[in-house]
Amino acid sequence: MSTQPAQLLEGPYGAQMELDNLESAPDDNLDHLGRFAMLIPMNAVARSAIEATARSGSAYHQQFIGETVVSERITKCFTLSLGTLPEFAQIGWRIGRGRDSLKNRGVDLLLTIEDRWVDQDSEEDHIAGIHARLNWVKGAGGFFLIADNKRGEAVMMDGDIYRNDQRSIQLKNSIMIGECVFTLRYFPRTPEEEEQFQVELAELFRIFHNDANPLVLSLPGDHEMRFGDWIFQNPISRGSYGVVYMVVNARTGLPAAAKRILKSSINSYAVDREIKMTSRISKLTHVSGISRCRVVSEGCL
Numbered sequence: 001m002s003t004q005p006a007q008l009l010e011g012p013y014g015a016q017m018e019l020d021n022l023e024s025a026p027d028d029n030l031d032h033l034g035r036f037a038m039l040i041p042m043n044a045v046a047r048s049a050i051e052a053t054a055r056s057g058s059a060y061h062q063q064f065i066g067e068t069v070v071s072e073r074i075t076k077c078f079t080l081s082l083g084t085l086p087e088f089a090q091i092g093w094r095i096g097r098g099r100d101s102l103k104n105r106g107v108d109l110l111l112t113i114e115d116r117w118v119d120q121d122s123e124e125d126h127i128a129g130i131h132a133r134l135n136w137v138k139g140a141g142g143f144f145l146i147a148d149n150k151r152g153e154a155v156m157m158d159g160d161i162y163r164n165d166q167r168s169i170q171l172k173n174s175i176m177i178g179e180c181v182f183t184l185r186y187f188p189r190t191p192e193e194e195e196q197f198q199v200e201l202a203e204l205f206r207i208f209h210n211d212a213n214p215l216v217l218s219l220p221g222d223h224e225m226r227f228g229d230w231i232f233q234n235p236i237s238r239g240s241y242g243v244v245y246m247v248v249n250a251r252t253g254l255p256a257a258a259k260r261i262l263k264s265s266i267n268s269y270a271v272d273r274e275i276k277m278t279s280r281i282s283k284l285t286h287v288s289g290i291s292r293c294r295v296v297s298e299g300c301l
Helices: 044-056 191-208 268-281
Strands: 035-041 065-070 073-081 093-096 132-136 143-147 155-157 160-162 165-168 175-177 180-186 225-227 230-238 242-249 255-261
Touching: 035 044, 035 065, 044 065, 044 073, 044 180, 073 093, 132 191, 143 155, 160 165, 230 255, 255 268
Parallel strands: none
Antiparallel strands: 035 073, 035 180, 065 073, 093 132, 132 143, 143 165, 155 160, 155 175, 175 180, 225 230, 230 242, 242 255
């Protein structure tokens, strides 16, 4: 993992594209193992903003721009990689229209909004100089969209509008910043590539987040299941009548364990006893204060 680019911190347009046949355009200059996601424009405003940055932005901003193929069309997008870290790695990739008074305009992912997209009545595009950040969060699982700009401008992800808050970015997503619509697409990986990526990510946490034992989870993949606000990842243990899964809260990224109970006529007594016990202890202050417990019976299988 290269840490050279980073420094320690001191101080009414709808989506127009289909992503059915998304492919990565060949690019030998990008670190294959370090790349983990692309922020792909999904409407004309977002496409124009990235293309304008690619044409007239600084070399610093252009290093975060790559290409992908969307609906048989080569499209410029933002590429996120551990091999090309943002200026301040501990706060993540800053996205917005930038500020002239700041070094690198204060952002890593620069949105150059052309005049033709600005609402002439309000003369605003509702994009702050530093509008949002994309980053991992210490103690939480997942990659997050963090809205904490000083203007109080909101972001929208998957229909959820929020400000001064954060949400983990799931496998399938839609992100709106001002009038710009994006989707963040994670690169698929083999198990070996994912293992190596987690090693690199753990090193990033140790260097920039002062976390000697970071919580590092796999990037979202097709194997995951969602139940309410919880994302079921991989099984971590198996018993005679149930499987325990590693789960992550889709909103907060907080990790937990969930047991999927398999009930049959043979083990029904033991299963009912465990469900009753779980229901009782979840009401205790020292237990419910840590996490909420929800019991769902699958019936006889």
